Amino acid sequence: MGEGITIKSLLIDLDGTLYHGNRMIKGADLFISQLRTDRIPYAYVTNNASRTPELVAEHLVGMGIEAVSHEVYTSALAAAQYVAQQSPGARVYCIGETGLRQALTEAGLQLVQEQPDYVVQGIDRQFTYETLAAAMRWIREGATFILTNPDLQLPSHDGLTPGAGTIGAAIEAASQVKPVVIGKPSSVLMNYALDRLNIRADEALVVGDNMLTDIAAGAAAGCKTALILSGVTTQANMEEHMRAVGVKPDLIFENLDELQDWIKEELK
Structure with a gap:
């Protein structure tokens, strides 16, 4: 081949x-x-939308693989750019961790808890029922639902754990709205x-x-x-x-x- x-x-x-x-x-x-x-x-x-490019590079270097942050492209960066291009300065309800929050902020987007234009969701290991209810509400009221990546499971040292796609599936079921998927x-x-x-x-x-x-x-x-x-x-x-x-x-x-x-x- x-x-x-x-x-x-x-x-x-x-x-x-x-x-x-x-x-x-x-x-x-x-x-x-x-x-x-x-x-x-x-x-x-x-x-992976949870880590910043700097942290991804550190993880690689820690295993002996050469890397610098500017070589790393994450679904968080792509999601932030996607929203910023669609609606510069938009209001975003972020469901995610450091990598996603930093990417959205650096793209000039506003992180808010009320009346967002977008709900952008990645992996969130602090995800709660209250977060699910808020996401459902904002999406049903017209906010665009963005999913960083549809991975249902993530590997860990303890075996498989729920991924961003599992959380996204819950939000989709609650809101009855399919997300715009950014990641592979x-x-x-x-x-x-x-x-x-x-x-x-x-x-x-x-x-x-x-x-x-x-x-x-x-x-x-x-x-x-x-x-x-x-x-x-x-x-x-x-x-x-x-x-x-x-x-x-x-x-x-x-x-x-x-x-x-x-x-x-x-x-x-």
Whole structure:
């Protein structure tokens, strides 16, 4: 696979692709180091809306993977830009953590508790019934419902925990309004990253472990895609996942070493 593919930049997923929780996936540090050595542009693109880019970079560096904050594009940043472009200075009821709140504020949006123009929701580990009731009320009264990412579950050191999508499902059920989804598998986050890197979609290779999010988002944005069988999608469920999203990856690799070998061949 992969004949005729030419890339100028990589959009790289994090959890399941470069690490599992707090454990680096074998070869991730060398893979990123080689991209830097070869001066191949790349960005870290994550559905995680709870951490700021600075904290994401710290997390990577703590595992031995080179990173700086300006290389990190999160669903929180993309959501903030989306709202700011739609309605500069809008009033936002934020359901989320530090990364989302900071992104919204830095985009010039007003964080409010009453009469918002938008309800923007990410992961919120302090989510309460009262928050659900408020979100339901504002959305039913006309506020636009924005969901940073639809991930139903998140990996943790204790196993899986509820993700932003689970909270979003509760708000959708209560309000009977579907959200605008920013993160993968939506193309919005990918388009945000492409704009920031100032490259065309057909010049980018999306690298990820999840057919249902990473690869689906890359395909939706018009990028080439590389599936790494190190996380959610495996040899056992790959065909099922392809049928579920109706797309196939352009490239499939067992691990990052195989992807690195392919890139070396492309550079010859």
